[in-house]
Amino acid sequence: MSNRMWGGRFAEGPDAIMEEINASIDYDRKLYRQDIEGSKAHVRMLAAREIVAVEDAEKIAHGLDTIRSEIEAGEFTFSRALEDIHMNVESRLAELIGPAAGRLHTARSRNDQVATDFRIWVRDTLDTLDAQFADLIGALAERAEQHAGDVMPGFTHLQSAQPVTFGHHLMAYVEMFARDRSRMRDARKRMNECPLGSAALAGTSFPIDREMTAAALGFDRPTANSLDAVSDRDFIIEALGAASIASMHLSRMAEEIVIWCSAQFGFVTLSDKFSTGSSIMPQKKNPDAAELVRAKTGRIYGSLTALLVMMKGLPLAYSKDMQEDKEQAFDGLPSLSLALAAMTGMVRDLTPNTKAMKAAAGSGYSTATDLADWLVRVLGMPFREAHHVTGRAVAVAVERGVVLHKLPLAELQAIEPRITQDIYTVLSVDKSVRSRTSYGGTSPVNVRKQARRWLKALEREAARD
Ligand code: ARG
Numbered sequence: 001m002s003n004r005m006w007g008g009r010f011a012e013g014p015d016a017i018m019e020e021i022n023a024s025i026d027y028d029r030k031l032y033r034q035d036i037e038g039s040k041a042h043v044r045m046l047a048a049r050e051i052v053a054v055e056d057a058e059k060i061a062h063g064l065d066t067i068r069s070e071i072e073a074g075e076f077t078f079s080r081a082l083e084d085i086h087m088n089v090e091s092r093l094a095e096l097i098g099p100a101a102g103r104l105h106t107a108r109s110r111n112d113q114v115a116t117d118f119r120i121w122v123r124d125t126l127d128t129l130d131a132q133f134a135d136l137i138g139a140l141a142e143r144a145e146q147h148a149g150d151v152m153p154g155f156t157h158l159q160s161a162q163p164v165t166f167g168h169h170l171m172a173y174v175e176m177f178a179r180d181r182s183r184m185r186d187a188r189k190r191m192n193e194c195p196l197g198s199a200a201l202a203g204t205s206f207p208i209d210r211e212m213t214a215a216a217l218g219f220d221r222p223t224a225n226s227l228d229a230v231s232d233r234d235f236i237i238e239a240l241g242a243a244s245i246a247s248m249h250l251s252r253m254a255e256e257i258v259i260w261c262s263a264q265f266g267f268v269t270l271s272d273k274f275s276t277g278s279s280i281m282p283q284k285k286n287p288d289a290a291e292l293v294r295a296k297t298g299r300i301y302g303s304l305t306a307l308l309v310m311m312k313g314l315p316l317a318y319s320k321d322m323q324e325d326k327e328q329a330f331d332g333l334p335s336l337s338l339a340l341a342a343m344t345g346m347v348r349d350l351t352p353n354t355k356a357m358k359a360a361a362g363s364g365y366s367t368a369t370d371l372a373d374w375l376v377r378v379l380g381m382p383f384r385e386a387h388h389v390t391g392r393a394v395a396v397a398v399e400r401g402v403v404l405h406k407l408p409l410a411e412l413q414a415i416e417p418r419i420t421q422d423i424y425t426v427l428s429v430d431k432s433v434r435s436r437t438s439y440g441g442t443s444p445v446n447v448r449k450q451a452r453r454w455l456k457a458l459e460r461e462a463a464r465d
Helices: 016-022 025-048 054-072 085-103 110-146 166-191 210-216 226-231 234-261 288-311 320-349 354-361 368-379 383-400 409-415 421-425 429-435 444-464
Strands: 151-156 159-165
Touching (some): 025 054, 025 110, 025 210, 025 320, 110 234, 110 320, 151 429, 159 354, 234 320, 368 429, 383 409
């Protein structure tokens, strides 16, 4: 049997494989709510413009509500023969209300319909993600304020570089996630235009009111070009692009948590709630949540790549290739959402082992720069020379097997006679971090200020909403 929604010119039904490759209902049923809202807005507009009779529009809107309840109650039978969510809903509407259902698709095509449904889904998902970013940023800033004065090693090349504070390290991620959040907000702003009324590709001859449907569906305005509106999927690509960058940040942080949890580092302990055990090694407590956050990055990049490649050769306007956009979005954005939730949970729950961090902060001659800076500040030595003198002091310390601040004054004076006892005041890790008061630096005062600034901003935002 040919398709009852579009089969007028067809004598035969589709091959089984055709149905298999063509049907999207297994995944686009997720759009039922957006589809029904879009259809209701459309039919109300048709009635307002006297394109369909008010009684028919009411019947249609009522029927659509019934369908929504059926789907939510699990009583709706989805059919692959009806391809997608749009035709499943419309076909059921005909069963429920009879021929009036056939008026719903006036001045509309599945092309503008799917573009509208999908934009609403992406927009709503971006809003959920926005709240999740705020949550994560808040959790990080709170922990940073608590640990603004706790010293840990700062690394470059994963080698001890200079002491920093744990709070400062967490605040670095606050900055990254805040940029991620603003990228998502930008994407949302750009995408919030309504394709409905673009019809198949060229617009329609019916006197529709696109401002009305756009406003009813929460869009800022209708899209300005019908071809563009049904052809482009840059809005989801942009969202996945921003999601990819965010997941890269999440993955770096997850990787650090994995490293910090190892016995060799021992900088943090993850709560039992975010760890798992091993079925063979009873002693194990594995940072699985962090590992999975790291792993989700692959799926999110995968979604972005799949869509970029799928879109790149398509002529205007709609091509069926574009049906493949949804599964990627439905995987990529929820993966980010899950990763954000897991990361926020870990940040709230983890226990920093401040003693272990501090001990490690002093290793690796991490205050060598402070020694060099002292030579510059107190003796007026050019930095390059001070660097050289300090290098020699480090070499002696390495040879003796002692940390810098345990090197006897006589040894230091053998290298540079003008060095005095005062040098020891800058060689401790606490002094080192406290001295780094330049804007953006690691000093506890700075970190506390930054953490409070973010927490205040979040509070103000919450009060506004
Ligand atoms: N299921 C389709 C999709 O997701 C809906 C649009 C179909 N349009 C068409 N001209 N066949 O892309």
